[in-house]
Amino acid sequence: MSHYPAAGTWTSCPACGRHVHQSQWGRWQQCPYCHYWQRLTANERLTQLVDPESFEALNSGMTTQDELHFPNYTEKLAQARATTGQAEAVTTGWARLANWPAMLIVMDSHFMMGTLNTTVTRKIIAALQQARQRQVPVIMVTASGGARMQEGLYALVGMNLILAEVARFSAAKLPLITVLTDPTMGGVSASFAFKGDIIVAEAGAKIGFAGARVIQQTMPTVLPAGFQSATSLLEQGQLDAVVARPQLRDYLVTILASYQQSGRPQHG
Incomplete structure (x- = not known):
């Protein structure tokens, strides 16, 4: 033994x-x-946030293809699927928080660092469209290293496609709550992560565009203590709140309840 x-x-x-x-x-x-x-993981996040057995995943039927024939990309996708049990780096679906309905969009850094690609883009857009049709708020939890290099320009185009759908969602006077978790970097932070009506960061999250080491090697410069931390961004006025993980669900419930009490109908 x-x-x-x-x-x-x-x-x-x-x-x-x-x-x-x-x-x-x-x-x-x-x-x-x-x-x-x-x-x-996305599943762990959902377990902590939503009412038990209330999550209903959107069945997108979307699969990622190696359109650019990037070396070893197919193998990396297969490995990510095997280790995470997920089809891609984002999970979307209907859920309830303290019985308030919402569309959840949850990115997963365990799947190729939660990188944005064509499939992730389409799933996020589909979730926003369906939430707009049902007149339901959206909670988007970001966890990403940025755009996926294996899909090149196709991944980068996703930033603008999602921004366009966010604009349509905003025009419908529906609330978008973005929850920035560790890490929220690159093209995701540079596009839709900061487009929420309420922008919350989880305590301890690293949020930025380029990494600190890249910035120091490029400029060069000495970066301040706490650079790219959630606390630092709050102090600079880029966030509405920094919330510790145990309090995050209650914080989101309060926002959803306030929206309902403002007189806007919500359809579950």
Whole structure:
């Protein structure tokens, strides 16, 4: 019999490097030593936010194709699907939070760093369109490294396509709540992540365009402490709030309830 612990029993905290037992991370997936928040999968995020058994995924039937025949892209897609159990880097669907209806758009950094590609773009647009038809608010949780390089210009075009649909959604006088989580970077932060009517960041999130190391090598410059942190962006007036993970659901419920009480109808 092996005296070594079962695989996955202990993990090293990405922030402080301490060994943390799986039971110590707790429900909110936070390091007990330095309070670093682990990155959540889309399913974990939905479990924490929505009413039990209320999530109804949109059946898009969309699959990603290697249109540019980028080397090893097909293999990377297959690996990402196998390790995450997801078809792509975003999950969309109807849900309720404290019985308030909403469309949820949740990006997943575990699937090729949550990068934006043609399929992710189409799924986000379809979710916004259906929410507009039903007159239901949208909660968009971002977690992305930016546009997917394996799809080149096709991925970059997605930024403007989503922005155009966000504009149509806004014209319908429906609320878009964006929740920026770790990481929200690149083309996602440069386009739709900051287009919400209410922009919230999860505590501990890193948010920006280019990474700090790239900026320092390019300029060069000395970046201030806390650069690209959620707290720093709040201080600069770029966010409406920074909310710790355990309070995030209640915060979103309050927003949805306020919208309902303003007299706008919501159809579940």
